[in-house]
Amino acid sequence: MSSRRFCSAAAALLIALLHSASAAQPPASAAPYTVLSRDGRRPLAARIMSGQEMFALDDLARLFNVVVREDTAAGGLTVTAGTETIALSPGQSLASLNGRLISLPAPPLREGRTWYVPVDFVGRALGPALGGHVELRKPSRLILVGDIRAPRIVGRMETLGSLARLTLDIAPATPHTVTQEGTKLTVRFEADMLDAALPATASPDLVANVRPGDLPASIAIDLGPRFASFRTTDTPGDRGGARLVIDVMAQTTDAQPQPTTPPPPEGPPLIDLAPSGTLRAIVIDAGHGGAEDGARGASGALEKQITLSVARRLKAALEGRLGLRVILTRDADATVGLDERAALANNNKADLFVSLHVNASPRAGTAGAEVFYLSLDEYGDAAERVAHADSDLLPVFGGGTRDIELILWDMAQARYIKESAALAQSIEASLRQRVPMSARAIQQAPFRVLVGANMPAVLVEMGFITNPAQEKQLQSDEFQNLVVQALVESISRFRDARSSTRLTGAR
Amino acid sequence: MIRRTAIGALAVLVVVALVWMLAAIAPRLPVRSSPAAASQPAAATPAGPERKIKATLYYVSEDGLSLPGVQREVPFADSIAEQARRIIEAQLTDPPAPYGSPVPAGTPLRSLFIGQRGEAFVDLGGDVRTKHPGGALGELFTVYAIVNSLTVNLPAITRVQILIDGKEVDTLAGHVDLRHPLQKNLKWTELQTETDK
Numbered sequence: 001m002s003s004r005r006f007c008s009a010a011a012a013l014l015i016a017l018l019h020s021a022s023a024a025q026p027p028a029s030a031a032p033y034t035v036l037s038r039d040g041r042r043p044l045a046a047r048i049m050s051g052q053e054m055f056a057l058d059d060l061a062r063l064f065n066v067v068v069r070e071d072t073a074a075g076g077l078t079v080t081a082g083t084e085t086i087a088l089s090p091g092q093s094l095a096s097l098n099g100r101l102i103s104l105p106a107p108p109l110r111e112g113r114t115w116y117v118p119v120d121f122v123g124r125a126l127g128p129a130l131g132g133h134v135e136l137r138k139p140s141r142l143i144l145v146g147d148i149r150a151p152r153i154v155g156r157m158e159t160l161g162s163l164a165r166l167t168l169d170i171a172p173a174t175p176h177t178v179t180q181e182g183t184k185l186t187v188r189f190e191a192d193m194l195d196a197a198l199p200a201t202a203s204p205d206l207v208a209n210v211r212p213g214d215l216p217a218s219i220a221i222d223l224g225p226r227f228a229s230f231r232t233t234d235t236p237g238d239r240g241g242a243r244l245v246i247d248v249m250a251q252t253t254d255a256q257p258q259p260t261t262p263p264p265p266e267g268p269p270l271i272d273l274a275p276s277g278t279l280r281a282i283v284i285d286a287g288h289g290g291a292e293d294g295a296r297g298a299s300g301a302l303e304k305q306i307t308l309s310v311a312r313r314l315k316a317a318l319e320g321r322l323g324l325r326v327i328l329t330r331d332a333d334a335t336v337g338l339d340e341r342a343a344l345a346n347n348n349k350a351d352l353f354v355s356l357h358v359n360a361s362p363r364a365g366t367a368g369a370e371v372f373y374l375s376l377d378e379y380g381d382a383a384e385r386v387a388h389a390d391s392d393l394l395p396v397f398g399g400g401t402r403d404i405e406l407i408l409w410d411m412a413q414a415r416y417i418k419e420s421a422a423l424a425q426s427i428e429a430s431l432r433q434r435v436p437m438s439a440r441a442i443q444q445a446p447f448r449v450l451v452g453a454n455m456p457a458v459l460v461e462m463g464f465i466t467n468p469a470q471e472k473q474l475q476s477d478e479f480q481n482l483v484v485q486a487l488v489e490s491i492s493r494f495r496d497a498r499s500s501t502r503l504t505g506a507r
Numbered sequence: 508m509i510r511r512t513a514i515g516a517l518a519v520l521v522v523v524a525l526v527w528m529l530a531a532i533a534p535r536l537p538v539r540s541s542p543a544a545a546s547q548p549a550a551a552t553p554a555g556p557e558r559k560i561k562a563t564l565y566y567v568s569e570d571g572l573s574l575p576g577v578q579r580e581v582p583f584a585d586s587i588a589e590q591a592r593r594i595i596e597a598q599l600t601d602p603p604a605p606y607g608s609p610v611p612a613g614t615p616l617r618s619l620f621i622g623q624r625g626e627a628f629v630d631l632g633g634d635v636r637t638k639h640p641g642g643a644l645g646e647l648f649t650v651y652a653i654v655n656s657l658t659v660n661l662p663a664i665t666r667v668q669i670l671i672d673g674k675e676v677d678t679l680a681g682h683v684d685l686r687h688p689l690q691k692n693l694k695w696t697e698l699q700t701e702t703d704k
Contacts, residue, residue, distance in 0.1 A: 100624065103688075106674065363568075438572060445643065447643070448681075448685075
């Protein structure tokens with residue numbers, strides 16, 4: 001249609017009109033990405049430029065068989081993939097594909113004769129131009145091309161009396177087999193490769209090692225001297241995924257007068273000994289920090305100071321009273337990115353994520369605490385698919401199928417909305433007994449720090465710093481301790497409820 | 508030379524196409540003709556009566572806990588993009604009593620453009636971030652005042668992405684995810700729409 005051509009021309013013209021050059025900074029290198037396709041794996045260098053991860057367009061041209069042209073007269077760049085052309089313009093954080101504007105986190109930058117584009121360009125612009133079969137998986141630094149099946153697998157290991165339990169969360173659900181060959185168990189997946197994070201062993205006498213297997217899409221479990229037998233349990237995991245539990249059991253018949261108590265693991269004491277042991281690690285996020293003050297009160301109190309103070313108190317209380325492993329996203333007045341905060345929780349396989357904040361309003365009278373959890377409406381169909389994906393297999397270019405849910409790893413929170421809502425309600429109920437609450441005590445919102453958390457996650461607004469009385473309260477030991485008490489009580493209650501449903505669910 | 512001529516010709520075509528497209532959409536807007544001369548003589552400008560539309564803009568309530576819609580007059584524009592610009596410019600001006608402004612005073616609108624799928628990109632000046640008082644609720648109100656004032660008044664606009672100083676941003680003040688265009692969200696408006704005057 002001619003209107004489409006007009007639109008693309010209009011977009012290009014607008015971009016050209018709005019053109020403004022931005023100074024390129026000397027690039028710093030970042031860890032390379034790996035491009036996986038039927039042809040094998042190839043590295044793709046990434047660089048940090050102006051705080052953004054960027055790929056060289058020349059590298060993309062080589063790897064993806066696209067043609068890059070620089071139009072010196074119009075000052076634009078085009079990337080042609082088959083019959084599709086992506087237009088880029090220096091100084092503009094936008095690309096245009098078939099007249100559709102695609103937002104990018106940064107404009108293209110030039111260094112020498114090479115142009116660089118933000119890594120998101122691959123998923124947002126290049127993928128659609130190539131027919132949608134390119135997937136950028138940032139957390140694992142992978143780019144999947146074609147119908148490569150690479151399920152993400154997160155493992156964790158725990159010791160339960162005389163057995164060692166290895167739990168593998170597999171997203172999306174992928175057919176697999178577990179076989180014993182001598183002193184080794186092999187888990188084979190019907191996939192091309194695995195995107196796996198495997199745990200260290202928790203009981204070396206039962207499981208010596210958990211490692212990538214000798215075959216491309218397999219995991220090997222090296223058995224220890226006390227191994228007697230194993231059993232596996234498959235359950236549907238959090239929506240769209242699957243959970244494989246492998247219990248490795250010790251010999252109980254031979255002369256072992258008392259099963260020796262397992263050696264305490266290194267680090268702070270875990271809750272292993274308690275019957276309600278499903279909650280182990282929790283990440284407490286002190287909002288803002290460093291260059292970001294957050295909200296400010298009329299007498300000068302800063303949100304970042306209050307959140308850090310409460311986070312430290314909460315860590316001490318959770319460790320001391322509940323025996324949880326507590327990780328703070330910051331333990332100083334430091335600038336920490338929102339992605340880093342969720343990533344810290346994901347990498348530590350935390351079971352809960354609680355972000356502490358202080359609210360602000362243009363009205364000085366506004367007061368009261370509020371508890372937020374993620375709202376999915378704003379993310380449209382994408383979140384719906386993550387939340388309700390029952391292995392939605394879609395045909396992909398070149399044959400085969402791909403579970404669409406894979407694409408949205410950075411929306412991990414979509415799978416935990418119900419649990420997050422339950423946690424928010426528990427926290428709200430405990431706060432209400434101790435501190436003033438806002439008229440909207442529980443709310444949902446599209447908060448950046450929550451969306452990537454791969455566990456139940458809430459954001460607690462303790463009060464309004466813009467209210468003079470609350471500004472004083474928020475800084476006081478008494479108020480901060482009341483908030484900590486409420487959080488400890490509600491997290492404890494959440495843990496108990498969760499472990500009882502887990503136990504009854506497992507039988 | 509040929510290229511320059513071609514670009515010139517293209518530019519003319521684009522302008523013609525844009526005007527045509529916008530003219531096709533504009534009649535759907537709730538246009539209100541100029542006020543009767545007898546009732547409001549002071550409102551008329553010397554150059555002739557200015558066309559206005561009624562638009563719902565969003566302001567912070569007196570208790571600071573909601574973002575009600577308020578009917579205000581906004582200059583009429585011939586094109587959807589221009590009308591969107593007028594609406595945002597009006598949203599950025601001082602609020603009517605007794606409401607508070609959800610957007611830091613003095614925040615400029617740098618540019619506004621509309622994608623083919625009905626996404627509006629609203630590019631605000633850096634003041635919206637540097638002068639922002641912070642707080643999650645305050646940030647939600649800033650974001651949804653912009654998103655709602657476009658999506659509620661201009662049905663052709665389905666989603667809105669806020670840019671700051673021409674760039675895509677993660678958030679405005681550390682909370683609301685601005686990496687994607689956002690849909691209309693009336694959950695903070697409370698139920699009734701109030702009218703000024």
